[in-house]
Amino acid sequence: MTTGTIMQAPTDNPADDASAAGSAGPSPLRRAARWWPAAVLLLLFTAPFSTLPLPGLLDGPPGSPGSLQLLALCMVFGALATGYDLLLGRTGLLSFGHALWFAAGLYATDIAMLELHLGLLPAALLGTAFAVLLALLLGSVSLRVTGIGFSMVTLAFAQAGSILVQRDPGGLTGGEEGRSVPADRLPGALVGIGNTANLYWIALGYLVLTLVVVHRAVHSPAGRVWEGIRENERRVEVLGLRPHGFKLAAFVLAAALAAVGGVVYLLVSGGATPQAATSDFTLSLLVMVVLGGSGTRWGPLLGGVLYTWADHRLGDLANSDAVRGLPAVLRVPLSQPLFLLGALFVAVVYLLPGGAVRLPARIREARAARSGRSARPERSGRSADRTDQPDQTADRTAGGTTA
Amino acid sequence: MDTVVLLTLTGLGLGALYFLVASGLSLIFGLMDVLNFAHGALLSVGAYATWWAADGHLPGAGPDGAGFLLSVLFGTAVGTAAAVLLELALIRPLYTRPREQVLATVGVGLAVPALLMAVWGADARPFPKPAALSDTVRLLGAAVPADRFVLVAAAAAVLVVLRLFLGRTRHGLVVRAGVEDRAMVTALGIDVRKAFTLVFAIGGAAAALAGALGGLYFGSVSPGQGTSLLIFAFVVVVMGGMGSVTGAAAASVAVGLVQQFANYYTAAGLGDLSVVVLLAVLLLVRPRGLAAAGAAGRPA
Numbered sequence A: 001m002t003t004g005t006i007m008q009a010p011t012d013n014p015a016d017d018a019s020a021a022g023s024a025g026p027s028p029l030r031r032a033a034r035w036w037p038a039a040v041l042l043l044l045f046t047a048p049f050s051t052l053p054l055p056g057l058l059d060g061p062p063g064s065p066g067s068l069q070l071l072a073l074c075m076v077f078g079a080l081a082t083g084y085d086l087l088l089g090r091t092g093l094l095s096f097g098h099a100l101w102f103a104a105g106l107y108a109t110d111i112a113m114l115e116l117h118l119g120l121l122p123a124a125l126l127g128t129a130f131a132v133l134l135a136l137l138l139g140s141v142s143l144r145v146t147g148i149g150f151s152m153v154t155l156a157f158a159q160a161g162s163i164l165v166q167r168d169p170g171g172l173t174g175g176e177e178g179r180s181v182p183a184d185r186l187p188g189a190l191v192g193i194g195n196t197a198n199l200y201w202i203a204l205g206y207l208v209l210t211l212v213v214v215h216r217a218v219h220s221p222a223g224r225v226w227e228g229i230r231e232n233e234r235r236v237e238v239l240g241l242r243p244h245g246f247k248l249a250a251f252v253l254a255a256a257l258a259a260v261g262g263v264v265y266l267l268v269s270g271g272a273t274p275q276a277a278t279s280d281f282t283l284s285l286l287v288m289v290v291l292g293g294s295g296t297r298w299g300p301l302l303g304g305v306l307y308t309w310a311d312h313r314l315g316d317l318a319n320s321d322a323v324r325g326l327p328a329v330l331r332v333p334l335s336q337p338l339f340l341l342g343a344l345f346v347a348v349v350y351l352l353p354g355g356a357v358r359l360p361a362r363i364r365e366a367r368a369a370r371s372g373r374s375a376r377p378e379r380s381g382r383s384a385d386r387t388d389q390p391d392q393t394a395d396r397t398a399g400g401t402t403a
Numbered sequence B: 001m002d003t004v005v006l007l008t009l010t011g012l013g014l015g016a017l018y019f020l021v022a023s024g025l026s027l028i029f030g031l032m033d034v035l036n037f038a039h040g041a042l043l044s045v046g047a048y049a050t051w052w053a054a055d056g057h058l059p060g061a062g063p064d065g066a067g068f069l070l071s072v073l074f075g076t077a078v079g080t081a082a083a084v085l086l087e088l089a090l091i092r093p094l095y096t097r098p099r100e101q102v103l104a105t106v107g108v109g110l111a112v113p114a115l116l117m118a119v120w121g122a123d124a125r126p127f128p129k130p131a132a133l134s135d136t137v138r139l140l141g142a143a144v145p146a147d148r149f150v151l152v153a154a155a156a157a158v159l160v161v162l163r164l165f166l167g168r169t170r171h172g173l174v175v176r177a178g179v180e181d182r183a184m185v186t187a188l189g190i191d192v193r194k195a196f197t198l199v200f201a202i203g204g205a206a207a208a209l210a211g212a213l214g215g216l217y218f219g220s221v222s223p224g225q226g227t228s229l230l231i232f233a234f235v236v237v238v239m240g241g242m243g244s245v246t247g248a249a250a251a252s253v254a255v256g257l258v259q260q261f262a263n264y265y266t267a268a269g270l271g272d273l274s275v276v277v278l279l280a281v282l283l284l285v286r287p288r289g290l291a292a293a294g295a296a297g298r299p300a
Helices: A004-008 A014-024 A028-035 A036-049 A065-091 A099-116 A122-143 A148-167 A194-218 A221-231 A233-238 A243-269 A279-292 A300-320 A326-334 A338-351 A356-370 A373-383 A388-402 B001-034 B037-058 B064-092 B098-120 B145-170 B170-180 B181-186 B192-218 B225-240 B247-267 B268-286 B289-295
Strands: B137-139 B140-143
Touching: A036 A065, A036 A194, A065 A099, A065 A194, A065 A221, A065 A243, A065 A300, A099 A122, A099 A148, A099 A243, A099 A279, A099 A338, A099 A388, A122 A148, A122 A243, A122 B001, A122 B140, A122 B268, A148 A279, A148 B225, A148 B268, A194 A243, A221 A233, A221 A243, A233 A243, A279 A300, A279 A338, A279 A356, A279 B098, A300 A338, A300 A356, A326 A338, A326 B098, A338 B064, A338 B098, B001 B037, B001 B145, B001 B170, B001 B192, B001 B225, B001 B247, B037 B064, B037 B098, B037 B192, B037 B225, B064 B098, B064 B192, B098 B145, B098 B225, B137 B145, B145 B170, B145 B192, B145 B247, B170 B181, B170 B192, B181 B192, B192 B225, B225 B247, B247 B268
Parallel strands: none
Antiparallel strands: B137 B140
């Protein structure tokens, strides 16, 4: 019985794949396309001033408060997923307790403002410090076990946190209803629906911060060790390094990013609710990461944005006239965003290993395959790295004969 | 005294539910290394199928007597079919990718409760209770609801059947050998994948039965019921040792009792808290962990 396989199954890295393809023949167009993140960032900077209607995508123009809040939420969750992937995709740690750090930052900041009457900045610092200390403590304990045991320990700790929040100890967390943020403690520029744009800027700042921190951490010497741990922890030990410290560093860094995300979420959503502490929250982060593409630079962000957008907008789709006219067999499933997301997730796991960021590379491969034999040697060389495809088909036929 | 008796039997009833969920979970994990996050969804499917049948949609089934029994059978059958479908359609094609198998079950665990919610609404539905089970039984001075005894009896029956199946039949032998060393069983020329479908069917049946009986215990069915039971089932699986049915039985009794007594004698909610903390502590004092316990080879 090898529980280790669950953890150590190498996640193929689409980023490597893409860069390999790029270096094979960098056309000017391809090189220019590399600057697309800057273009997207520029687009995000203009969003609060935009009145261009995007029917279907957003309810109103991007500059309207409702749309800005949704965009801010999308960015917060995109960043949260990126932070979570530091554990899942970069270090190979399947943690089921990430909601705990998010909720710790969220609730500790809110409670510090409500009970200790602190201003926003001291409260946020206190909340983040609390979450980081908690992560340091629980992380060093839970990282003593590996594999599925680690997943279970983190799940248990997070569940304990979730129960605690729901039970409302001493009237601190507000139980089922949660607690809203005290408006009189916030700076005036963050209060009121007219100031949604400022929340948007904060969310954008958090997103950029997360992307920069994750990028730098992954390319630091420690990041190399994380990659090694993901591929083969035993081998890292043989090299004379102690994985525990490196794993703890990744754990605490991811927790700190999640705690800051909790603070930003508190501002954007205007309060703390117990849903933030549930294991469902962690599972949704997991779904986002895998949907977009685990272990890649943009995948988790893409997944987080897609998931959050779909979760909010698909509800409106269900109430639209087009869906209302459908027969019940189609209408009923379409009315539940979570059903569609769950089904989409299964489809991605099943059909598109590596996530949505993999799609362009897949299409390119398919086109190369069709364009004839001249592309054959290069293509076969690359597909030799990824053994999942032939294995899968072989297994499918084997499964078909035994069924 | 009467409080202790009532708490004990309620704890045992809860433990019976945990056992029904955890036994399948434990076998599936022991044999296939798949942590089945869709197990809670299977429970919900069983619960809703039973409720649907007892609500008068299935001819012959009803909320009372033999009709209720038929409803429970129908619910269990639907849960079993759902589990087999899950294994054949999603788990089997991902056989070479264990991590993706877990992810696929996470997706199903999200999608199925959402679908149930779409069809029957998010609110809990009152579960029909047969007249024979709505009475209380006087035992040692305590008035104990009769359904507690049904739960305990059903779990005991499942335990006995599972032990007989694992210990006395050829298929049970393959499952047991697979839990111990899957590669060796394959090397001996036995197709373990048939055993995979089999354990999924068994697990699905037990979970669906837990759904039907959980309806009795809680008095209602709701889409999220299975998922909330799942975490405690994980605790049971870990405590009992992965792949061990007898261990799961002992652990579920312990968890159910601890939870009930702690919830009653200390603050409400502290019982739930103590159980999850117990899980963490247990895993930490035995850092070699679950794999070692399973490989040491307790015979199911």
